Structures are given as C-alpha cells and as structure tokens.
Amino acid sequence: MRNFHFAGRSTVHARNAMVATSHPQASLAAIEVLQAGGTAADAAIAASALLAVIEPQSTGIGGDCFALYQPKGTGKIVAYNGSGRAPAAAKAEWFLEQGIDAIPLTSPHSVTIPGAIDAWATILRDHGRFGLDKLLQPAIKAAAEGYVVAPRIAFDWKHGFEKLKKGANTARYLLPHGEIAKTGDVITQPELAATLKLIADNGPDAFYKGAVAEDMVETLRKLGGLHTLEDFAEHSTETTSPLGTIYKGFDVWQCPPNGPGITMLVMLNILSRFDLTKFDPLSVERFHLEAEASRIAFMMREEHIGDPAHVDIDVVRILAREFGEEHCSKIALDKMLDLPHVAPPMNPSTVYITVVDEDRNVCSFINSIAHSFGSAIISDKTGILLQNRGAGFRVQPGHPNCIAPKKRPLHTIIPALATEGGRARMSFGVMGGQYQPVGQVHVLTNVLDYGMDIQEAIDLPRGLHYESVYQLEDGVPAATVEGLKALGHQVTSVGTPHGGAQGIWIDWDKGTLTGGSDPRKDGCALGY
Template sequence: MRDFQFPGRSPIRATEAMAATSHPLSTLAAIDMLRSGGNAMDAAVCAAAVQAVVEPQSTGIGGDCFVLYCPNGQGDVLAFNGSGRAPEAATVDWYLDNGFSELPKQGPHAVTVPGAVDAWCRLLDDHGRKGIAAALTPAIRYAENGYVVHDRVAFDWKDPETDLSLDEVAARIFLPGGKPPTAGDVHRQPELAETLRIIAKSGRAGFYEGAVAEDIVGRLRRLGGLHTLDDFAATKGDYKTPVGTSYRGYGIHQMPPNNQGLTALLMLNVLSGFELGALDPNGAERLHLEIEAGRLAYRDRDDLLCDQDHVAVPVQALLSAAHANRLRGVIDPERAMTELPRLELPGSDTVYISVVDRDRNAVSFINSNYYSFGSGVVGPKTGVVLQNRGTSFRLDPMHPNCIAPGKRPLHTIMPGMMTKDGRAVMPFGVMGGGYQPFGHVRLLTNMIDFGMDPQQAIDAARVFYNQDVVEAERGVRVDAVEGLRRRGHQVAEPRHPLGGGQAVLIDWEKGTLTGASDPRKDGLALGY
C-alpha cells in the first residue's frame, strides 16, 4: 500500500470491466462502449480512434498498430501485426542512386503505408460486437465539435523538434493562429471528421481506396514520394504467433519481429539469473543490472531484428537459455561495460490501451504515428497525419533491416501480455519509442520481484541508456545516481519524462480487476 502522505494515485479497482488509456476522453469512450454492450476489442478500437483525434501528436489513422488479445482470458494469446509496408517502388538502389545516406525523419520518404485502419476493421470483424461505425462515433464527434487540449498533449505539441510550419497543411490544421494550442484551448479537425465518417460508412475501403486514398497518395506523390494507390489498396495486416519467455513463473508475451518486443524478453532472460528481489528496488545495483541487460539486448535488436517475411531472424537462438547465460556472463555488477556499440534510440509519441471486459477478454493495444506528428505530412482534404516509420529502415544492403519493396521496418511500439497457468493475468504496455523494452522490464520486475501494485510499478522513477548516457528521471534517488556514476556511467536528466504506461491486472480468485495509468501522461484507468 502506498504512503498516502506523498503525492500519487491509487490503482483503480472494479469487478466487471476496466479500461486504461493515456487520455481521459479515450478511457471514458472505452467505458461507454463496454457499458453499452461492446466487448474489450470494441472498446480498445473506440479508445484508439478517440486518441487519434485528441492526441494528434501521438497517434492517428495515418499510423500503425499492434495488438495482443486473449479471448475470454484463457488459452493462446493472439497477435495481430497492423504495421505498414514500404511502397513497391522503394528499393534500396533507388535511394542510394538518388543520394540518400539514410531515410529522412520527415517528409514523404519517411512514410510507410499506414496499417491502423485495416487492423481496426479486421479486428472488429473478427473479435468485436459493434462494428467500425459504432467504434468511430465518439471520435467523429470530437473531431467535428472540438475537444479541450489536455496538459501533456499541449506540452508535446509545442516540442521545438516538431516543426509543423514546414508543411502548409499541417500548419493550417495544427497551428491555429500560427501557434500550437495551449492547455485548455478547444481544437477542431473537421476534415478528419469527414474522413472518419467515410470509414464508418465504407470500412477499410473508405481509407485505402477512393477519395481518401487519392488525397493522401496525391499529396505524397507531389512531394516526391514513391507511394501508389495500388500500395494502399494492397495493405493488409496479419495474425502472427507471439514470442514469449517465462519469468519467475509468469508467461510474458510479445509481438514477433518486425517488432522490437523480443528485446524485452532478452532483458528478462538475462535478469532472471540475478536475485533482484534481494536488492533495493530504487538502488544503484538494481538500476545498473537493468541498464547493462538492456545494452546487451539492444545490441541484438539493432543487429538482427527485422521483417521476418523478408529475412530470417534467429528467434529461438536469441531466446535460448544458453544465449541468456552468455549475455549475463559479461555483466560486472560493479562496473559498466565499455566495449558495446553506441545506442541512439529516439523517443516517439504513441498511445497504449489496456482493456479487460466482463467476459475477461483481455486486449493489449498500441497505436502510433512514431515521432511527434509523424512525418509532418498531412492530407489536405482528409486531415490525415501520416506516420514516419520509414525512418527506421537502413540503407545498408547487407543489413537485415534494409528497406525493400513491401517490407515492414523494425518497429518500436510493443503491446505486452502477462499470463499464468494458461490464463491472462495482465495486458500491459509502456510507450516511448526505443525506451519501451526498458519500460516493460521495469514494470514487470517492479511487480514480480518487488511486489508493487500496477500503479506503484508504473509510477516508479525510470532510467534509460541512450547515446552513451544513462537518462535518470528526477525521481531517481541522489545516492542511486551517485552509485551509477561510481560504476562508470554518465548520468543526466532526460528532457522529457521516460515513456508512459497502462495496465489492467486480473485477479481470477477474487474476481477483481486492478487498473493503472501513468501520471507522466494525461490519462487514467476506470472500471465498474
């Protein structure tokens, strides 16, 4: 139990159903959907659609998504890959011949074909009750009538790295009066409202064919992009087999590559050989082991993870006990490693949604435009902000993650699912681009090794190794920071909070749900 004399929030507890998101309007929309007879998948898609309007810097229908789903909370965990692919004309030779040394972070060449809308429609057809029109109704209302800009959204909107003025359409919609909205302002997106109406009426064809696709592809082509209407029409997500590991008796499930979820599993496998629970949960020794395990796992990530439809990834070898033992063997509890390659891991703007309904259908759902406002390219008639996932590709023809026609890039957004004895225990996720494997491991070890409830585990101060520096949030104790420095780490305060997460814990014996949402964002968990 937390100390009620300190700032913080209690976890949310209920019996029937629970939703946790990073925005109050999104959580409310999910709860309304559940109380009107929808199930967890209906609620998750509805929540994601609302956030595509009210958190435009983080996500949108021009983005991608991944989903882990456990029907009735029992049996196999299903995985759905809703990430987009490179255009058919996007060969590495084209980019090299045209003078590119890397994929840009903004503009048309940063854009892969968005996969979110196809995924939403498919998942609702396969697992929902209400359909896409019902799921989009609240989002259409907010886009048309306006929504109040919340504080973290406003904080992200004014990020100096996001220059919406470079795109005249983006500037018109997202810099009203020539400046970003501030907290408390009302913002409207009427073009997006009309696009959502078309999708509500026509389903996925309303986005990938006809006027909406023509507007988006036309804009990309005018800017020099390689996308075609055929690329959009051919977009199709697919079910995959999750990858997983066992940690202290719990099953931890992640998306397979092209997703980076395997990175968190590598970290857990390494840490499983240390008695974390005997350490100070906020001390330097625990933080150091987490950092070193992460550095090793990210090396494997950057060297090997890619779209398995194009290049084989040695998943079983990476998840083997022998590999974990090799990695663990090079960690010195008293000294930072010096020979590992430099990590340069960008943050991202993402929304993560956790929902469990009365039938215990458990959904772990993540949707993103990657960088703040993605590529910065917006459809002039549709109001669709396009993601910039293409920037994750390499232009080294020998690298597994090299760009190729129809290939998916290495993807950072990763939903998680924890199970035990064949039943779902917790859909969970931690946002934040490259930080996410660290965030998953931090959340899980806080709960499993140190007995924290989901809210305590999410609230706890975080560290992240990036660009040869340990980023330590202000909540990390001074003595822990000094202990990291004594071990050879450079430590600095991050410019932004590290990530943001949600989780819903299922207690099958008591028949209860416990929800948590990150105070680093605007959201909350609600249940009934």
C-alpha cells in the same frame, strides 16, 4: 500500499470491466462501449480512434498498431501486426543514388503505408460485436465539434511547434491562428471528421482505395514520395502467434518481429539470472543491471531483427536459455560491459490501451504515428497526419532492417501480456519509443520482484540507457546517480519523462480487476 501523506494515485478497482488509456475521454469512451455490450476489442478500438483525434502528437489513422488478444483470458493468444510497408519502389539502391543514407524524419520517404485502419477492422472481425460505424462516432464528434486540449498534449504541442510550422499542411491543420494549442484550447478538425465518417460508413476500403487514398498519394508524391495507389490498396494485416518467455513463474508474451518485443524478452531472460530482490528498487545495482540487460538486448536487435518476410530470424536461438546465460555471465556489478555503440534510428511517441471486459476478454493494444506529430505531413484535403515509421529503416544493404520494396520497418511499439497457468494476469504496455522494452521490464519487475501494485510499478522513477548515455528521470535518487557514474555510466537528466504506461491486473480468485495509469500522461484507469 501508497502512503496517503504524499501525492500520488490510488489503484482503480472493479469487478466487471476495466480500461486504462492515456486520456480520460478515451477511457470514458471505452467504458461506454463496454456498458453497451461491447467486447474488449470494441472498447480498445473506440478509444484508439478517439485518441487519433485528441492526442495527435502520439497517434492517428495515418499510423500503425499492434495488439495481443486473449479471449476470456484463457487459452490461445492472438497477435495482430497492423504495421505498414514501404512503397514497392523503395529500393535501397535508389536512395543511395540520390545521396540519401538515412531516411529523414520529415520526408515523404519516412511514410510507410498506414496499417491502423485495416488492423482495427481485422480485430473487430475476429473479436468485436460492433463495427467501425458505431465505434468511430466519438472520434467523429470530437473532430467535428471540437475537443479540449489536455495538459500533457499541450506540453508536446509546444515542443513540436517548430516542426509543425515547417511541415506540409501541419500549420493549417494543427496551428490554429499560427499558434501552438494550449491547455484548455478547443480544436476542431472538420476534414478529419469527414474522413472518419467515410471510413465509418464504408469500412477500411474508404481509406485504402478511392478519394482518401488518392489524396494521401497525391500529397506524398508532390513532396517526392514513391507511393502509389497500389501500395495502399494491397495493404493487409498479419495475424500471428505471440513470442514468449518465462519470468518468475509467469509467461510473458509479445508480438513477433517486425515488432521489437523480442528485445524485452531477451532482457527478461538476462535479468532472470539475477536476484533483483537483493537490491533496492531505486538502487545503483538495480539500475545498472537493467541498463546492461538493455544494452545487450538492443545490440541483439540491431544485429538480427527486421521484417521476417525479408530476413531469416533465429527466434529459437535468441530466446534460448543459453543465449541469456552467455551474455549475463559477462555482466559485472562493479563496471560496465564493453559493448559496441548502438544508435537506433527511432525514438518516437505512441498511445497504449488495455481493456478487460466482463467476459474477461483481454486486449493489449498500441497505436502510433512514430515520432511526435509523425512526419509532419498532413494529406491536403482529408486531414490525415501521416506517420514517419519509415525513418526507422536503415539505408544499408545487407542490414536486417534495410529499406526494401514492400518491407516493414523494425518497430518500437509493443503491447505486452503476462499469464500464469495459461490465464491472463497482467495486460500492460509502456509508451515512449526505444524506452518501451526497458519500460516494460521496469514495470513488470516492479510487480513481480518488488511486490508493487500496478500503480506503484508505473509511478517509480525510470532510466533509459540510450546512445551511450544513461538518461535518468528526476526522481532517481542522487546517490544512485553518483553510483552509476562511478561504474562508468555517462549520466544525464532527461527533459521529458520516459514514456507513459497503462496496466490491468486480474485477480481470478477474488474476481476483481486492478488498474493503473501513468501520471506522466493525462489519462486514467476506469472500471465498473
């Protein structure tokens, strides 16, 4: 329980339904959909569409999404892979012939086919009561009439200023009067509003075929892209079953590759061999173990994970008890493991949404345009900011994540769900690029090992061992920082806090919902 003498957030409690997002307006829009009779799927997509307008550094209709959905919080969980593919002409040999050995973050080659719109329609087909015609209305209104820039969004806008100045059409669309958007500014995007209205009126075909697709392809090809109208028209969403592992008596679920949720599950399998409760949640030992587990899991991901349509992935072996035991036996509390240097190519932004409705349908949902402000390419006439998820590919033949025609890149975005006895207990996610599997483990172990409520678990200071440096938030105690240095960690403070999180805890006995939302973002949990 929080100490009310100090600044902080209370958990949000409700009996009927709950939503948590990174922006108050998106949370409110989702609540209004729920109160109008919508499902968790309807509410999540209404919120995501609105965030695609009002949080442009993190998400947009030019991006991708993944989702986990459990009807009535019991039984079979469905995983949705709404990630896009590389153009059919995107061969590794072509890039190497052009002298390109890594996909530049702001090149047209970083743009994979956006998967979000088709995924939204697919999820609504399976679990919604409303259609895109109704659910896109808050987003259309915000784009047409204007929205007020929130503080964290303004912070990111400031940091993205140079990128936006140099991008394709970004200054025209996202730098009003040639300046960054500041807290309290009102931004309108009439072209994006018109595009959203076309999709609302005509469904996903209005995005993947016809004038909107033609505008995106023309914009990209003028910049040297390999995209074609066929690449857009052939896009489809994949519906699968999730991957899972057991931690502290809970089943923890993730979308399968090309999502990196398996990284989080490997971390849990390693940490399950240790008793974290022996150590303070902000101790040297806890942070060291988390870092070592993440280093091992990221090494596994680098060596084995890619698009399963192109790469054989031995998921059973990777998630087997023996795999975790083999690696955790090497971890020592008094020194770092000697592991190969791993440098993942992506560390992007995103938005995460969680919704539980009155029927206890549970939706864990994430949408992203990859790096902050994506590729910094906006379609000429239709105002669509395009993702740069393709920069996550390797240009390295033989690598499981090497770029190839119609291949999906290894992602960073992962929605999560924890169940107990087959029933949903905690729907949660942590935004923030490569931090996401680490952040999910951090939040989940805060709850299950340290008994924190969902808000306390989200609030606790964080660290990310990334590219051989342990990047620690300001709230990590000085003694812990010095202790990590003594173990051999190269430690630095991080300028921007790690990610953002949302979560909902379901108490089936009391019939209540408890929500939390990250103070590192602008958002909130709301319920009724």
